[in-house]
Amino acid sequence: MTAGRVTLIVTCVLVAGLAGWLALARWDDANKVATAVSALGAVAAVGVAVWAVIRAPKAGRSMAVSDTGRATATSGGKAVTGFSGKADSTTGSVQVERTGDAQASGDGNAVSGVQLD
Known part of the structure; x- marks a missing residue:
C-alpha cells in the first residue's frame, strides 16, 4: 500500500x-x-x-543517458536505447551519449537517441 x-x-x-x-x-x-x-x-x-x-520538480532539471544496451521491437512494439518521453516532461537539457543499437521489425518503432513526443 x-x-x-x-x-x-x-x-x-x-x-x-x-x-x-x-x-x-x-x-x-x-x-x-x-x-x-x-x-x-x-x-x-x-x-x-x-x-x-x-x-515540485525544479526548473532546469536535465536528463543524461549513456552507455545503454541493445533493444529490439517487433509487432508494434517500441525499442528505445536512449531517451523517449513527452516534450514537457523535462524542463532542462537532455543529453544522450553512446546509445546501443535499436532495431524494429514489422510495425515496431526503434529509437537510438532522443524522441520527444
Missing part, C-alpha cells in the same frame, strides 16, 4: 471519528473542539502546500 493511500485512509478514519464525537458531544464542548480542529487543519493545509511546492 502506498504512502498516499495510507494517508488518505487515516485521514478518512480521523474525520469520521471526529464527526461521530461532534454528533454525540454537548454543544459547548463540540463548538470548542470544532474551532480548535479547524485552526489546526488550516495550519496543516498551509504546511502541506509549502511541502508540495518544495517537492
